Amino acid sequence: MKLIFAIVHGDDAPGLLDALVRRGYRATRINTAGGFLKESNATILLGVEDDLVDDVLALIQDNCQTRTQFVNPLPPVMEPGEFYMPYPVEVQIGGATVFVLDVEQVIPL
Numbered sequence: 001m002k003l004i005f006a007i008v009h010g011d012d013a014p015g016l017l018d019a020l021v022r023r024g025y026r027a028t029r030i031n032t033a034g035g036f037l038k039e040s041n042a043t044i045l046l047g048v049e050d051d052l053v054d055d056v057l058a059l060i061q062d063n064c065q066t067r068t069q070f071v072n073p074l075p076p077v078m079e080p081g082e083f084y085m086p087y088p089v090e091v092q093i094g095g096a097t098v099f100v101l102d103v104e105q106v107i108p109l
Contacts, residue, residue, distance in 0.1 A: 002047070002100050003100075003102075005044075005099040006044040006097070007042075008095075012042075012063060012064040012094060016044060023055070027044050028044070030042065065094055066095040068093070069093050
């Protein structure tokens with residue numbers, strides 16, 4: 001058995017969860033926030049048998065697309081009287097970061 005942690009963009013999470021449920025998977029969503037862009041994320045947790053991991057990864061890939069967004073960088077530390085004009089920077093958001101872990105034991109309580 002495997003435990004899959006998928007960290008996805010908050011906008012992608014509802015579609016991913018719907019796709020997982022339609023295929024018969026049960027998942028838990030935890031709302032999280034990214035550290036760099038402070039964007040809302042969702043961490044999706046689900047346990048599956050080893051032979052179903054590829055199916056779940058395909059669902060994640062189909063429902064979590066990478067896209068670009070413009071953000072204003074944080075201003076640098078400046079001396080009084082200096083002027084800073086931020087220019088938007090294009091960054092990629094979305095997609096998914098997935099961790100697949102071996103489950104040693106499941107204990108229903």
